[in-house]
Amino acid sequence: MFLATEECVVVHERRTRLVCLDREDGSVRWDVPMGTWPRDLVVADGRCLVLPQSPDQLVCLDLRTGAELWHIDLPRFSGHVVAVGDTVLVGGWRGYTPLAAFDLWDGRPLWQTPASVRAALPLTWGGGVLLGHGSDAWLMDPRDGGEMARWQLPEPLIGDELRPVFTPVSPDRCLARCGPRSLIALDLSSGAVDELVRHDVDLVGQAAEFVGGSVWLRELRAGYSAVDPDAGSALWRVDVGQPLASGVVRAGGGFVVASEGALFRLRPDGQVVERAPHAQRISALRDLGAGEVIATTRGTLKALALDSRRPR
Known part of the structure; x- marks a missing residue:
């Protein structure tokens, strides 16, 4: 698990440490104990929010120094963290806990749902x-927990509760992965729900x-398919004869996949023009900007x- 900002990369390593690396040279900025694999990791406004598996707490660190700014105790098996403005929302993982909101700056509790809530990995979008x-998607006001919009989906969202299911493509349009082959478009301004893609x-x-x-869909047994974000029409397909890793990166006017x-x-146009062997097995690519990837x-x-010519 790792996150990248313009200046640093925060990664959980060796099962027990949370480490901040400099973006330029990879040198260690800070290194703090954080237990076994955290359930979530978020960077917001110069702060790093961590949900360690044990103890059940939300820990807020200074992103510059790694110093703990505050922590709060949470119900057992709390999961999912998202930060919106000056609010942090926690909960919803597998339906174990209620949703609860806290102030980003001091950890002060703001509100909590009366009962446990089950939700996919949340996304900051549309001002909420x-x-x-399942077949429901809703937009929540992070400051008071009020519902801002709701959509009824034609089929259930994918069941993975650790990886993203939503993809924002504009301030009022977001895509949701449903079922084994579908991509559903949610419109905030009209409240409409449309099936953008039903893949083959x-x-x-x-x-x-x-x-x-372009919208890129990774296929289970092959490569990537790219579609138009408005019409859902097929643009191209990338098939290199083997499964591709997660992550499409812009590079030199084109793209790089692995x-x-x-x-x-x-x-x-998605056509392969060069293959560069890599000694280690790549599981994912993440764009760092400025022609760099992790x-x-x-x-x-x-x-x-x-x-601009080739990956190296």
Whole structure:
């Protein structure tokens, strides 16, 4: 688990440490004990919010120094964290706990739902927090817990409760992954729900990616398909004969994707123009901006520079 900002990368490593690395050279800025794999990790307004598995707490660290600013005790098995403005929303993971809101600056409790809530990984969007479970999606006001909008989906959201299911494509349009093959568009201004894509093969159980003005859908057994975000029409398909890792990255006017053992440079129309072997097995790519990416491999993070001609 890791997060990247313009200046640093925060990663949980060695099962017991939370480490902040400098974006430029990878040097360690701070290193603090944080127990086994945290349930969630969020960076907001110069603060790092962590949900360790034990003890059940929400811990707020200074992103610059790693110093603890505050912590609060939570119900057992609390999960999911999202920060909106000066509010932090916690809860909803697997329906174990209520949703509860806290002040970002001092951890002061703001409100809590009267009963436990089950929701997919929340998303900051539309001036609120988008949540969903089953065939329902709703937009919540983070400051008071009030409902701002609700949508009835034509089929249930994908069941993965650790990975994203929603993809914002504009201030009033968001896409939701439903069922094994569907992508549903939610419109905030009109309240409409439309099936944007019903793919012809099964998709990986996670949110679509919105990169370079196109929506990318990772297929379960093959590659990526790109579609138009408004019409849902097919643009191109990337198939390199093996499954592709998670993550599409802009590079040199085109794109870069990865398989377990190689990076592939794509033209703006999605056609493969170059293959660069990679010694380690890549499980995911994450864009750092400025022509740089992080490749997640087994037990390591590796920063790569992508020039205008080829990945290296």
